[in-house]
Amino acid sequence: MRFLDKASGPFSRIGERGYFAADIVRALPDWRTYGVETVRQMRNIGVDSVPLTIIVAAFIGAVTAFQTRYQLFGGVQLSVVGLISRQSVILELGPLLTALVLTGRVGARITAELGTMRVTEQIDALETLAYDPIAYLVVPRVIAAIIMLPILTVFADAVGVGMAFLTSIVATDILPSDFMAGLQLAFAPFQIVYSLIKATVFGAAISFFCSYEGYNANAGAEGVGRSTATAVVITSVAILVLDAVTALLLAPYLQA
Amino acid sequence: MKKTRDDILVGVVIVVGLVIAIVGSLWLARGGLSKGYPLYARFAWGAGLKTGAPVWVSGAAVGYVSDVQFRPDGTLLTQLRITSDQPIPKSSPATVVPNGIFGDVAVNFTPKHSTARYIDGDTVVSGAAVAGLAQLTAKADSITTSVASLTSAMNKELVAGGGLADLGATLAGTNKLIAQLSAIAATQSTQLTETMTSLRHATSAVDSAKIDSTLSNLRTASGNMSSLTTSLDSTGRALSQIVAKVDSGSGSAAKLINDPALYNDMHSLLGRMDSLVADIKKNPKRYINVKVF
Numbered sequence: 001m002r003f004l005d006k007a008s009g010p011f012s013r014i015g016e017r018g019y020f021a022a023d024i025v026r027a028l029p030d031w032r033t034y035g036v037e038t039v040r041q042m043r044n045i046g047v048d049s050v051p052l053t054i055i056v057a058a059f060i061g062a063v064t065a066f067q068t069r070y071q072l073f074g075g076v077q078l079s080v081v082g083l084i085s086r087q088s089v090i091l092e093l094g095p096l097l098t099a100l101v102l103t104g105r106v107g108a109r110i111t112a113e114l115g116t117m118r119v120t121e122q123i124d125a126l127e128t129l130a131y132d133p134i135a136y137l138v139v140p141r142v143i144a145a146i147i148m149l150p151i152l153t154v155f156a157d158a159v160g161v162g163m164a165f166l167t168s169i170v171a172t173d174i175l176p177s178d179f180m181a182g183l184q185l186a187f188a189p190f191q192i193v194y195s196l197i198k199a200t201v202f203g204a205a206i207s208f209f210c211s212y213e214g215y216n217a218n219a220g221a222e223g224v225g226r227s228t229a230t231a232v233v234i235t236s237v238a239i240l241v242l243d244a245v246t247a248l249l250l251a252p253y254l255q256a
Numbered sequence: 257m258k259k260t261r262d263d264i265l266v267g268v269v270i271v272v273g274l275v276i277a278i279v280g281s282l283w284l285a286r287g288g289l290s291k292g293y294p295l296y297a298r299f300a301w302g303a304g305l306k307t308g309a310p311v312w313v314s315g316a317a318v319g320y321v322s323d324v325q326f327r328p329d330g331t332l333l334t335q336l337r338i339t340s341d342q343p344i345p346k347s348s349p350a351t352v353v354p355n356g357i358f359g360d361v362a363v364n365f366t367p368k369h370s371t372a373r374y375i376d377g378d379t380v381v382s383g384a385a386v387a388g389l390a391q392l393t394a395k396a397d398s399i400t401t402s403v404a405s406l407t408s409a410m411n412k413e414l415v416a417g418g419g420l421a422d423l424g425a426t427l428a429g430t431n432k433l434i435a436q437l438s439a440i441a442a443t444q445s446t447q448l449t450e451t452m453t454s455l456r457h458a459t460s461a462v463d464s465a466k467i468d469s470t471l472s473n474l475r476t477a478s479g480n481m482s483s484l485t486t487s488l489d490s491t492g493r494a495l496s497q498i499v500a501k502v503d504s505g506s507g508s509a510a511k512l513i514n515d516p517a518l519y520n521d522m523h524s525l526l527g528r529m530d531s532l533v534a535d536i537k538k539n540p541k542r543y544i545n546v547k548v549f
Contacts, residue, residue: 184308
């Protein structure tokens, strides 16, 4: 019997998250409850994360261009640096590292906020007042993350590519025209869409997993800390898995 | 008031993000924000063209490939978007040229002298394709195939057919022959050394004083021969003068030789001498009277 309990554990956890997702979907029509709060969460998740996103993207772009330049062997045209920098930043590093960084900054915050509300019985109080806590607390965070992650990723892509350009022409022997030629080579607008799709999926994952862990926190302050750590780990792993899945599904359409 | 500020901030960030995404995509896709104008070209299948490939005029970038459509007649209908103000002379052929070593290609116009220029919607002249990396790779592939078949044939002949063993045996025989030749050469060398030693001994045995006197005698004889030759020469000249005198008819000898009257006299004298001898033989007592006592 105990074996069956243990064996069914993972499925049980998946099922609980499924119910949680169903509750979120069910709360979506109640926009009057989460409308105003959504804007506030967009500010917290999106606007306040712009500086951190830009800093991370700038270093990503600079390092990508610099390392790419010095990996090239003789005879390779230098415009390849622009091409590789663009593809690396837009297709992979921009959305992925932005999501991972925001997992620590935004996801941990969501879990801690909701967990604290749970252990201090504020969520129970909302239920007592006939508020749907999912609509009021979780849906605004999920919507805000789904909207703002792509916006932040656009900033990350632009800053990353721009910093790659600056690094190339300032710190290496690449001419601006060479970098630009590679930057524009074989570009397809779907590459931007691909990046935004990834960011949307990552935003949903961050808000969903972190909200779930915070919403179901228990055992006081210690439980909140444990839930926060668990949320960050699960979300990080989920982002990497989703990154691979989206690449498998969408990469064939990237051909220019 | 705070909610209003949040609204504005969020709205600004979203709008800026969207503008960056749209303008950035357009800029990357078009090679700039200039709309430019389209030209059309047809290239053969397998040209390797793809959207975004650069368009050059003598190597200077003037636009990009904005669309490539497959045609069942063996061509690719290619739309070239020219974003530069650089005029492209009409009748300038467009050629697909290699761009780097990774198989990328570009479209290059080779300018021709013309006052007219390509305008919006023109179909450009397609030039002959330049051999690119793909063609070179194909060539290398064919060479590799030939080398592989050659190797296979050599393997068959030399290894499977026992040629290698024969070659080994030949080499062994050659080594043996060389060893024998070396032994012969060593023997010959010894004999040659002995011959040289004998020759050296013989040379040292020759008396140089005798050789000197012999050479001196030869030199004297040569001098004598020279004076003899001089004497013969003067003798010859004297004889020539005598012969000339005889020929000229002056002198006794010349007259003896040249005067016919003398010849006739001599002839009649000889006739009478014959008659006299005959008479003497016939009547010896008339002429010879021997008396003893």
